[in-house]
Amino acid sequence: MKKVLFVGNLSFSRGKLDGQTVKTRMILSSLVKKYDENYVKIIDTDDRDIFLIFRILYHMIFVNSFYYLPGVMQVKYLTIPVSIWSVLTFTNIHYIVVGGWLPQLLKKNTLLVYFMRLYKSVSVELDSMRQILADMKLNAFLLTNFRAYSTQNVNEHKRVITNSPMKLVFFSRVMTEKGIFDAIAVANQLNLSLDIYGPMCFTLHSDVVKFKSMCKKNVKYKGVLDGSNIIESLKNYDVLLFPTTYEGEGYPGAIVDACFSGLLVIASDWKYNREILEKYDVGFVMDDYVKDCCFTLGSISEEELKNYRNNAINASSHFTTSAFDEWFLRVND
Template sequence: MPAERGLKYLLPFYCYWRWRHAVPVHYLVVGGWLPAFLDSHPWLCRGLRRLDSLHVQSRRMIAQLKRQGFENLHWLPNFRDFLPQGPVSRGIGDPVRLVFLSRMIPEKGADLAVAAVETLNAARERPCCTLDLYGPVADDHHAWLSQLLQSRGDAIAYRGSLAPDAVIETLSRYDALLFPTRYVGEGFPGVIVEAYAAGLAVIASDWQDNGEVVIEGTTGLLFPSGEAAALEQRLDWLIHHSGALLAMKRAARATAARYHVDTVIPELLGTLEVPVTPAVGNAEEVPQ
């Protein structure tokens, strides 16, 4: 199903198709944008209420949509398909190895990550942590990124984009993921699932749904959105509590199983009342 641009044009078609052919229509919503979008496009609510179900990525969205009069709601967390990874490292790097992985746009918070790491290293007059940044850069953001990284030194570097099949292996080389997003459309970020699968703690802004995914003090730490000084304080605490960071990494690895495709999809199929049957010679269930 479409997102903001396509929804207002295609929703009438889907509603007609459902009515004319008696075919169930289930809307799987990607991202955290729908409640705010409906506040400014309230005429779409009637059509969406006619669908058989809406599946959204967070409890926050469910609560907001209920206040907008929806009842056909289900929780569908983000998920990934990943192989079991190797054991979590027995120790923490010195310097602590930090990574940022997202689109290179200001709203994703790379500037906060860079500022916090640079301030910590400058205060100690040595690199107490390093930061590698990964992610695609649109043409109109190359100048912004170049200026962001200017004169930052060897401890902070942009490493380019990652192929999807290289993400978890690459992340596993680090100690923690920095995710200081303030992106308005943020929902349940898939990169957090990938970080968990790689055995990384996650240091994230408390923006939108991050607090539902990052378990404070267990799989990572949260800080007030947009506050570089608060991020710096969280990182400073981690540098001095390597045992706690290692415990978070182990908890993150264990938590990843909640968001594996083999956990989430059977629950979705059950919600949709799709019959499943064991595949011949395979204990896993597949849709008929």
């Protein structure tokens, strides 16, 4: 069996944890089960190797398939050489997109579209994105965000009953662009408890000072959750606050984890949030986040909350590893 090549931001050496690294590791884990670990050559782009392009081109000589999860800069500068080399080496490139930024990037860089048509597949997280790429004549496929949680664990969470008073949680990178200050403002105005999970990613010292000043007795920062303990921790809450304005947002893993945990999601009206929440009826999107969120949480009944939480559990069936299995068969047909 000829080896396959896997290139993506795994951050094994630095231990970075965000939506990109979580998804990349999940894809790799699922891929290894298809090919056997000994046949997968792995290149971690987080190693910041100045010879990255040469390593990729070299290993493409010895593989049939190349599974590629690049960042923005890699798409800009590596698409042309990698696509040309794939023709010369008869390598099937499967580009798996992390986030929601690719359609906008390609609209501004039409030359990349031409070369990306040489890829065997370009897989995005939402059907609206897939349609945009299909209109560009790319071999576009859908691979929704997914998790390797067991069905038994999910079924156990159906027995979780909502608590009173309502318990709020923020589960994302702790940074301004992810809406942490809006989440805290909601909790403080309603005098509800808010637990915060995620790596601290503030770029300005003034934001760190602001964060500490806004954290009152009802708001607690609880660090980073271990991947094996996410559902077990999140199921103890009622509502996920997700006020993101992050530019690269695609199919947020936080929403997927919230569904497995049976949480109502209240998100900002940003990027693809409305499309996701309305499709599965698992939450609300807010225009004026703090004001609208406070009104919604103040007026929702316990029965409505329970219904949304049940909807979330039901939606989680769409985010299991079977999503990857079905995608794998389609792109390798």
